[in-house]
Amino acid sequence: FYAGLIEIRNRNYTKALEQRKQVKTTQYLPIISSFQKAIQSYDSSKAVPQYYQDGLVSLAALKNGYFNLARKIALETILQDENYILPYQVLSYAHFLTNNRDTAIEYFLKLADFDKKNTDTYQFLIWVAYYRKGDYTSSILYLSQNKGNKYQLDTLRYLVVDYLEIEEYTKAIESRQRVLGQSDIKNSDFFLF
Numbered sequence: 001f002y003a004g005l006i007e008i009r010n011r012n013y014t015k016a017l018e019q020r021k022q023v024k025t026t027q028y029l030p031i032i033s034s035f036q037k038a039i040q041s042y043d044s045s046k047a048v049p050q051y052y053q054d055g056l057v058s059l060a061a062l063k064n065g066y067f068n069l070a071r072k073i074a075l076e077t078i079l080q081d082e083n084y085i086l087p088y089q090v091l092s093y094a095h096f097l098t099n100n101r102d103t104a105i106e107y108f109l110k111l112a113d114f115d116k117k118n119t120d121t122y123q124f125l126i127w128v129a130y131y132r133k134g135d136y137t138s139s140i141l142y143l144s145q146n147k148g149n150k151y152q153l154d155t156l157r158y159l160v161v162d163y164l165e166i167e168e169y170t171k172a173i174e175s176r177q178r179v180l181g182q183s184d185i186k187n188s189d190f191f192l193f
Contacts, residue, residue: 001028004035008057009069011076013039034060051077055086067094085115096125101133124151127158136165153182157189 004019017039020032038060042053054077061070071094074087092107105126112122123146130139140162146155156179163172179189 001025001032004032005066005069008035008061009072011054011057011073013053013057031064034064049081051080051084054080055084055090058087058090062090062094067098070094083114085111088115092122092125096129099132101129105129120146120150124155127155131158131162136162140166153179153184156182 001019001023004016004023007013007016007019017036020036023029023032035057038056039053041056042048042050054073058070058073058077061067061073070090074090074094077084077087078091088107088111092104092111095101095107096104108122108126108129112119112126115122123142127139127142127146130136130142140159143155143159143162156175159175160172160179163169163175179185
């Protein structure tokens with residue numbers, strides 16, 4: 001199994017698939033299957049660059065918790081095409097999930113610049129990173145920029161939390177009142193206040 005991961009790390013996907021055949025332990029089979037799907041989903045007969053396969057493999061590594069492996073392959077993929085969004089997404093989430101908040105924020109900011117259709121999501125995740133880092137003022141700044149309806153209720157909820165952290169109780173109450181005015185509030189919005 002680990003020999004196969006080394007081959008994936010070195011982007012020797014054919015050898016990695018050969019190593020996979022030797023693994024009999026069932027606990028590794030779902031992980032192996034995930035990598036196998038990523039490797040085999042690339043069709044070299046189409047006009048798709050080879051590094052797209054690398055992006056899919058880095059995503060499989062991320063999904064299976066191999067964050068360093070995901071980061072390595074994603075960084076190498078970016079060197080081949082700096083406009084390919086998937087490796088930036090892999091890098092941002094890998095850093096986010098391993099508590100490298102500053103680096104995650106940098107990648108989310110890059111993504112927000114050139115993946116405009118998902119800007120709200122990236123700004124929301126930037127908020128989370130700043131909040132987890134304890135930078136509540138920056139957190140409020142990014143939450144305030146999130147004007148999309150997709151995260152409206154969550155944005156208001158988290159503004160309350162941010163304002164409480166910096167002891168801005170009046171603004172926390174104002175944000176709380178805006179939460180109560182939303183049509184999709186939940187029971188927990190009442191229990192947790």
